[in-house]
Amino acid sequence: FLRAQMEPGSAVGALCAQSIGEPGTQMTLKTFHFAGVASMNITLGVPRIKEIINASKAISTPIITAQLDKDDDPDFARLVKGRIEKTLLGEISEYIEEVFLPDDCFILVKLSLERIRLLRLEVNAETVRYSICISKLRVKPGDVAVHGEAVVCVTPRENSKSSMYYVLQSLKEELPKVVVQGIPEVSRAVIHIDEQSGKEKYKLLVEGDNLRAVMATHGVKGTKTSSNNTYEVEKTLGIEAARTTIINEIQYTMVNHGMSIDRRHVMLLSDLMTYK
Structure with a gap:
């Protein structure tokens, strides 16, 4: 714990800026759409970081990840998908x-x-x-x-x-x-199969914006639903949730490019963005 503490008076801001900026410059400048989630293009790379930091209201690929009540039943997943997709x-x-x-x-x-x-x-x-x-x-x-x-x-x-x-x-x-x-703002929903923990788990990836409506949908675990649109999260769940979203999104984008930033730098950045 003592090693985790910062020395009082160290220039945290400058350190934070350096540590985030340096991997940012190495990040390949072109956005690459990686093949991870079938039929979902998630913006990554510098454009995505820019969107997060500028807190754009309309981001290029808003995606809501919704966990289902029964996450091992493909039929149930289709049913909920029908309720969300317009x-x-x-x-x-x-x-x-x-x-x-x-x-x-x-x-x-x-x-x-x-x-x-x-x-x-x-x-x-x-x-x-x-x-x-x-x-x-x-x-x-x-x-x-x-x-x-x-x-x-x-x-x-x-x-x-x-x-x-x-x-x-x-x-x-x-x-x-x-x-x-369905929800008029949603362009489409895709059932994503997660096989990390050995058994198949189904979750929905929803392209679109209306987080509140997706959370309220029957069959969706509202507490486990997240969006990658910071502004939308702030409107629906409040500022602390938005802060967490910023942290997670920056880390996610960086990890996908094979870099890691100390969490504290990202936390400082997102705290600064949300304290107003």
Whole structure:
């Protein structure tokens, strides 16, 4: 313990700057995307260090790591993935087309129940109807009718600005983009298999920003969920968590480049960044 103490009056700031700057210069200047996590490019190298230290609000690859409640069950992992990853209406419907009748016209959405079952989604015609009503499409709940368990009809409203036909066409364009399940800010989630401790453990890597929504998702261990976006962590979990994030991220980036910095230097840096 005595050796771990600093001498009073040593220039910790300058030492810290040197010890972080020196490996930083040796770090290969190009960012290399390393093959570690399938289909996830994590920014590393100098650009990543720069992002951490400048505390950028929008970083290039925000990734949330979520531990699952049952981490040895691949089926459960898929189920939770379906709850987080955003699913669009176009992805789960067989067709979306206009129907013209002599006295009426509407858009018919036929859901593919088979696909919903395979993707383990908790979606049915009613939830789709709800999603259409709360989306930005200006559709009133009375205009969306559910027929059977796989068909949803959307009747357009005539408005003064545009004729019925144009409303119909714009609806046909926009409907496939309605998010029926998942978190809109998440572009995709990947199930990562961890085999370090001998038995397989599944965890989710989520590309996107809404940490709070991911933590609140059913089946995710909220206490073991972390993000690599410092600003997002600070907004969700507070400043101490952000400090820990900075330490972990800098160390992680350095280790991936085969260098090690004394933890105390990094701690000093992150304390300084967060004390305000």
